[in-house]
Amino acid sequence: MTNALEKGSIVAVIGSGAMGAGIAQVAAASGYQVRLFDTRAEAVDKAIADIGKMYGKLVDKGRMDAVDADAARARLAGVASLKDVAGAAIVIEAIVENLDVKRALFADLEGIVGDGCILATNTSSISVTAIAAKLRRPERLVGMHFFNPVPLMALVEVISGLATAPAVADTVFATAAAWGKNPVHAKSTPGFIVNRVARPFYAEALRLLSERAADAATLDAVMREAGGFRMGPFELMDLIGHDVNFSVTQSVFNAYFGDPRFTPSVLQQEMVNAGFLGRKSGRGFYRYGDDAAKAAVLEEAPQARPGAVNISIEPDAKGSVTAPMELRLKEAGFVVKHRDPLPGAGEHEAAAFHCHGAAVFLTDGRTATERAAANKHADTVLYDLALDCAGATRIALARADQCSDSAYHAVVGLFQASGFAVTRLDDVPGMAVMRTVAMLANEAADAVNQGVCSAEAVDIAMQKGVNYPHGPLAWADSVGLAHIVTVLSNLAATYGEDRYRVSPLLRRKLAGGARFHG
The missing domain is CATH 3.30.750 (Transcription Regulator spoIIAA)
Known part of the structure; x- marks a missing residue:
């Protein structure tokens, strides 16, 4: 088994925004020396001060010992130049999502850090293969995709590009686990695991709303109170921001060369066009503000209890x-x-x-x-x-x-x-929870079938990364693969769209009488 980087070794974090600061907080608390760099010195100072306050809050809540908090603060330092990270065992980049900017940063770092230093990118959407392509030693670059807020979210996607050395990915995996995270291995493909497999959660909800199955508040209530999701899709899109959510969907759709499974929603595009971006704009599928009325959920009037x-x-x-x-x-x-x-x-x-x-x-x-x-x-x-x-x-x-x-x-x-x-609900095919779960399981199965990740990894990722009540493949097992395949086949027949094509792996499992787990 590959070991984690030794405690006390230097973790350099480039970028002191929310993601970079969160990574620095977790690494320092886990016993590593952290060097935080940003092109804006004042941003580094603020991030370190804010991290210190967070440690203080954890102490006040009894979730961190005061001695440990002081030690973590002592392990955290800002640096004024990239050259000051020369002794790092790993450099984690958390800067702007721009391929050229990331390539330039890692090219500079190659001339600074030692031969044994691992280079990691926190990118959520850019190909790890593409970022590493122009490096002299692309095998030491790996994706280390954290989720926001980093101190609270357990998942880390460890992304291997085509050139990434397996030992490098394994070391990062073990290090993330040592930091108290739930890491999963994944291949560098569009959306990695979570941003790819989660697309149907939004897409099917938007289609249901477009087909007038019910209003947004009612569909959200069904997904929460019947489906067990922590948030309904419309309130979650409002929280994420429709500009961000729509952009991710477009990115995945384009990256897969127009695969209809990832087709963006015209309805969501209209939301973006109108400036109805969700919480941050005061209006999305819901209205926000002190005077905003709570959206009503439609329920059937009480009826008499029947007999046997x-x-x-x-x-x-x-x-x-x-x-x-x-x-x-x-x-x-x-x-x-x-x-x-x-x-x-x-x-x-x-x-x-x-x-x-x-x-x-x-x-x-x-x-x-x-x-x-x-x-x-x-x-x-x-x-x-x-x-x-x-x-x-x-x-x-x-x-x-x-x-x-x-x-x-x-x-x-x-x-x-x-x-x-x-x-x-109006009489739409597949209803709400069933069609969403079937499509999530189908996308998860395709990710496994295409070697992006294992069945265990996709279920961990969706539970720890986006708080799904079950992993989609475990959920498919519990419903029954035969029923999931039937639902997808009937949706495909009704709509006549390749969007609902059944994953070959689902059909194979069904034909073999197998399950994804156990």
């Missing part, structure tokens, strides 16, 4: 996709009886609940209207995926255009009596 519930199960499915919801219904006091599949339904129809004449399916990527027609059963209602059926507080439903009010209201009453707030 039946369930029909496809013979070879064993009720796997409905089992978590069946348990929730039983715990709410419903008697769930098993019966034959719908009369006239196809041989491989999925499991369904039956309530007052309504057939209630977990969404499979088709619309409720399409499923009603296929099954010759007008009173068809779909429910969306929930991260945790036992603990979710909200569920989303969609009704077929043919569905009667009485049948739909009985289904609403069924879920309300089981402790859910019920939100109705």
